[in-house]
Amino acid sequence: MNIAIGTVLLWALALELLRRLRRQDPARLVPVYARTRAMMVFMIPRIFVGLVGAGFLAALLPVDQIERFFGAESGVAGMGLATILGAVTPGGPFVAFAIGAAALKAGAGWAALMAYVTAWSVVNLNRSIAYELPLMGRRFLMIRALVSLPLPLVLGGIMLLV
Numbered sequence: 214m215n216i217a218i219g220t221v222l223l224w225a226l227a228l229e230l231l232r233r234l235r236r237q238d239p240a241r242l243v244p245v246y247a248r249t250r251a252m253m254v255f256m257i258p259r260i261f262v263g264l265v266g267a268g269f270l271a272a273l274l275p276v277d278q279i280e281r282f283f284g285a286e287s288g289v290a291g292m293g294l295a296t297i298l299g300a301v302t303p304g305g306p307f308v309a310f311a312i313g314a315a316a317l318k319a320g321a322g323w324a325a326l327m328a329y330v331t332a333w334s335v336v337n338l339n340r341s342i343a344y345e346l347p348l349m350g351r352r353f354l355m356i357r358a359l360v361s362l363p364l365p366l367v368l369g370g371i372m373l374l375v
Contacts (some may be wrong), residue, residue, distance in 0.1 A: 263307035299332030
């Protein structure tokens with residue numbers, strides 16, 4: 214239900230912005246439509262592959278292993294392993310969320326899933342090495358890592374309580 218509400222709100226916002234743009238500066242509509250079309254051409258195949266891949270991955274994952282290592286009863290150990298896997302998962306959201314969705318279907322618990330997604334979002338080693346270290350420097354990376362590392366476990370722990 215929440216997804217439907219968010220979708221309706223986003224559509225309403227987009228249509229309102231489109232209405233305002235059409236009224237204030239109709240000449241800018243052509244580049245807006247061109248960017249929208251380019252974004253759709255770029256995103257739709259990735260979304261499709263991610264969703265299909267998640268379905269296949271969910272069918273291929275060993276359910277007993279997923280439940281054992283990441284299930285609701287895995288506790289802090291499951292969250293720790295999920296944090297490590299999230300931190301080393303390469304790629305963008307289509308990869309990470311597809312893996313998370315597949316693991317959830319295969320029996321992973323909410324706490325481990327929260328730790329995985331949070332680690333992928335906040336601690337991701339690939340982005341840290343490729344972008345953060347060269348652009349921000351080692352000192353910044355170390356401080357941010359020290360502050361960020363506990364976050365997946367904290368949020369996973371909150372999920373255990375919820």
